[in-house]
Amino acid sequence: MKNMLKRNYKVLVLLLLLAFASCSFTTKTFSDPDKDKLLIQVITFVLQQGHFDPIAMDDRFSEELFSDYIEGLDPAKRYFYESDYKDFEKFRTSIDDQLKVSDITFFNITHERLMQRIAEAKEVYKEVLSKPFDYSKDEIFDTDTDKTEFVKNKKEMKERWRQQLKFSALSYYDDIYTEEKQKKEKDASYTMKTETQIEQEARDATLKSIEVYFNDNLEDLKREDWFAMYVDAIVGEFDPHTYYLAPKSKEDFDERMQGKIEGIGAQLQKRMDNIKIIGLISGGPAWRSKELDVEDIILKVKQEDEEYPVDIVGMRINDAIKYIKGPKDTKVTLTIKKLDGTIKDVTLVRDVIELGETYAKASVVKKDGKKFGIIDLPSFYVDFEDYKKINAAADVKREIENLKAEGIEGLILDLRDNGGGSLPTVVDMAGLFIKDGPIVQVRSTGEPKEVLKDRDKSITWDGPLVILVNELSASASEIMAAAMQDYKRAIIIGSKQTYGKGTVQNVLNLNNLVRNNASGDLGALALTTQKYYRISGGSVQLEGVKSDVKVPDKFSFIEVGEKDKSNALPWDEIDAADYTTWDNYFDYEQTISKSNERMSKNPQLKLIEENAKWVKSKIDETVFPLSYAKYKETLALRDDESKRFDAMTNYQTNLTFESPAYEKELFNNDTTNLKEKRDRWHVSLSQDVYVEEALNVLEDLKTSFNIKKIAKVKE
Template sequence: MKRNFKVLMLLLLLAFASCSFTTKTFSDPDKDKLLVQVITFVLQQGHFDPIELNDTFSGNLFDSYLEVLDPYKRFFYESDYREFDKFKTTIDDQLKVSDITFFNITYQRFMQRIAEAKETYREVLAEPFDFSKDEFVDTDLQKSEFAKNKKELKERWRQQLKLATLPNYDDILTEEEQKKKKDPSYKMKSEAEIEKEAREATLKSIDIFFNDNLEDQDREDWFAMYVDAIVSEFDPHTYYLAPKNKEGFDERMSGKLEGIGARLQKRMDHIKITELITGGPAWRSNELEVEDVILKVKQEDEEFPVNLVGMRIDDAIKYIKGPKGTEVTLTIKKMDGTTKDVTLIRDVIEINETYAKASMVQKNGHKFGVIDLPSFYVDFNDYKKINAAADVKREIENLKQEGMEGLVLDLRDNGGGSLPTVVEMAGLFIKDGPVVQVRSTGEPKEVYRDRDRSISWDGPLVILVNELSASASEIMAAAMQDYKRAIIIGSKQTYGKGTVQNVLDLNNLIRNNSSGDLGALALTTQKYYRINGGSVQLEGVKSDVKVPDKFSFIDIGEKDKPNALPWDQIDAATYTTWDNYFDYDEAIKKSNQRMANNEQLKLIEENAKWLKQQIDKTIEPLSYKKYKEKLALSDEESKRFDALTKYETNLTFESPQYEKQLFNEDVTGLKEKRDRWHASLSQDVYVEEALNVLEDLKASYNIKKVAKVKE
């Protein structure tokens, strides 16, 4: 892949150089126009599946960019939209000649509407809300039309601000009632005082949002959003990194994780948690989950929280991150629609907590190992120093010394990582042979092989996956499935990301650039394929044993992303399935029978359906009575799923002996972290079933081997 990337860079540089000698196209002193020239050129020449800049592209970009600017239709009027509409089929023509008229017009109008909106929300929040009035608001404003006039837009702001103030009102009232209960002589604040205080909290929060985020952004920031909207039309994983964001990108790639220990992503107007870093404050709290939405953030020294709704991801992170030891309170919206405050103490995440870890468990006289792998990590500066394959190999050797008879490799929530690392890791379980195929546009496919005939583990192997297992995780699971080397247990399919990205520093493409830093572009340059020829793009890896989980009915995979590249296939590589005595088909059959009758899984599926129903509800009450009724109903309905957290397997997990020795000199809290992990494993129905399958494979191995000997 590195060779292909270097070839791409060389071709782009040569093409750019030739263009610059024959035309003035690539020497425009206007930085914005130069950036558009560079971006459109690179996309057309370097993207795996470049799309034509035509009227269809223009219309799609028009819609998606306005949605980025004003997703909840709180700023623009219908008249603005009509004015913009004349550009709907001409943005492509503008881009071809580096014309940024569309951006300039929308930017200037947006700045005007932001200033007007500030006056509007202050007018709204200057008047008391009547929480006794029986009214509702539809929070799915994407399907709404733009407001026709100021009165209509002000009413839209009123409804949204009233909805935002309701939780504040409830918090203050609840606090007053608790004070009264604790001290009967306490004189509670009046309803009017509580309403005013709640409204002031909303005003404080939205003022911060406007001052620190909307008004504090300069033209360059907004233009970067426009460029990102352009490149995102090509696929979900091609994105623009503005100069000021490259530092944060480099930090994320280096593995420096600090703050609350969670990876965040902006989806529409919301900041969602996409990953919890093992050992971090968010993970330790036991109160946060993937797909939780962070609505507000409050610092320990501030009275009012900051509303994150509508905020850019980089700006939101500034509020969430902070020095080690400081306190931050997050207002979280759960998938079931309920909200809660979670207070965390920020910390520096120990990098080794994001590495592979292993555990031993005894079941019916058999010893099995479990290896949890959060990602296919690697030290890009020194591959031999740190890489996931070497760590997993070391854990396997340790587990073998303790008598391991079967292995569970847990790739759930593993979003991927290094391609060479996954190729090397697959080689731990097969003699040699192809692992993955990679194709670039117009180039013959490349087959990445394991060439080391040594095998670290030739015994029973089960791999756990879910909808968040992506990229390198899918390569690993697919290869083991195609070789019939492992049984895959998990969701109906994995994430479905079958593309490869490389990051281009755009400044390297311009000779004698005097316009300033142009930033970088993460560009989809290749697709990878299973050794059987099929892509994992969109379809992911289908589990051998399909089990429901909380994401079963939620749109979370690649197939649910806009502009995702299509599924396709190429010729299969030449490979031979694993030669062993394990009866995979019988083990899969038995597992499916057990899973069909598992009460815990039935409850998990019911919960997943209920969560989907809660997500789909967009009509929210604006009266306090109905608001409380909705909360009470949601709490009551959710009680039937309390059993999910009380499930026990009666299995005891322990650290390998080498790790137990480290506990004696434990200064990092390693034992506490492992105890928590082991406790979660003992409540994990998926791990329990993986161990059942290992037992079945072990039994079938003995039977078939005896039969072979008798022959």
């Protein structure tokens, strides 16, 4: 598999180079003004020749790019006027024609106008924040920008800024007012600040925050940064996983693929105007806090030596990370908006995150005198330079051997929140549970399918197996779950379906495609080049893997999967591979039926489902009061409503978790707080209803195995 992927990548680069050989620009020396045009030439050619399913760059493409790009430039509609939009609309159906001749007129016009409007906006927000806000006035603010039109004049623009800034200042006002009340409650002699003073401080904090955004971020952006956003918008039209890496972004990408990460241990992504948490690194400060979750939005960031936080809404992801990251042992306070709309401050102590903490870890589970094992796999990681040095398959195999030495009777492989990783490790890992055979099918455009097989006839674990998944289990996780499901080798417990990412990407260094390039670093392009399919023939694209035992979770009713992307590649299927289901005595159908019956009666899962529906209803709420009294009423109402879900966090199983013997020995010379990290993990597992049910399923599989084996012997 590894060699196949390398070969495909090299073939792709070679074909592109050969195609470029006849292009005049490959031998021409370009001056800086031509760099943008060169980049357009390169990326448009690569997209058409190298993408798995290239789309026609026609008028329809132009219209979609136009809408997405303008929305990306001004998502809150606080810069452009209706007249600007009408000026831009002249290009709605002609951007494709410009790209074909490397014309960047559309970018130039929108960029120049944006720079003008940003400069004007600085004067507007200063004027708005120079006057007090009236928090007794009964008015509302709608955060749904899809329902918002571009303003017609300066008066309307000022009013839009006033509402947005008042909404932002309102949270500062509440923080200061609440802190003053707490001081008064602790010390009756304390003289509280007046409402006028509090209102002034809230405006000052809002002004400082927005000036940091404008002065330290927007003004730091050079024309080439804005052009990189334009290029990313172009390539992003092809599918959600094709994206442009500007030179600096490529450096950051390379750094993330190796060494250490210093900060809070959270993976972030910008979605529209928001910075969202899309993953927590096990053992990191964010994970240890138990206060942060995937899909949380980070609104503000406050350093320990700063009086007020910085608002990062609307900020570029790289700029936001600058505030969130920091030296080891320093404190940072994040203002978080939870899925249900509640807002809370979380203070974390930054740390050095060793990549080893993102690797597989195992625990022995004791239930009713029996021992089982659970392996948590955050990703399908690999050392791309030396596969034998570090890869998830080898680590999982080692953990299985350690668990077998403990005498386990069943195994859980936890792939929840596992976003994928290296395909070669999937093939090797799946091979740990079957004798041999196909694992996944891969297809490139215009090429015959390639069936990737496990050729190692040895089996590391032949006992009962359960795989846990959720909506965030993606890519390589889906290959693993799908293969085990098709072989009837494991029972999949989790969400209605997994993420639904059935595509493979290669990162192309664009500089390798242009000879004698004197224009400067062109960056790189992450390009969707292949699609993978289950051995049964169907793709996991869009549809994901359907769980055998479907259970609700907090993501059940919100949009987090591939199916919710507007430009995702379609689902399709190819011929099935030649494979034989697992030859065993396990009664999968009866076990699944019993599990579904248990889950339908489980009060904890019913509560989780009710909470998921409530969270969705809060996400759909976009209208907020701007009067302080009603703002507090809204917060109090949400707090009261959320109290009925407190029991979710108090859930406790009768399971006992402990580290394998080899790991206990490491505790004796522990210099990385390994025991503390494992203890926290074990506490979390002991409160996990999904793990509890996985153990029940393992017991049922074991029982069905014994019954069927005895019946077979009697025959």
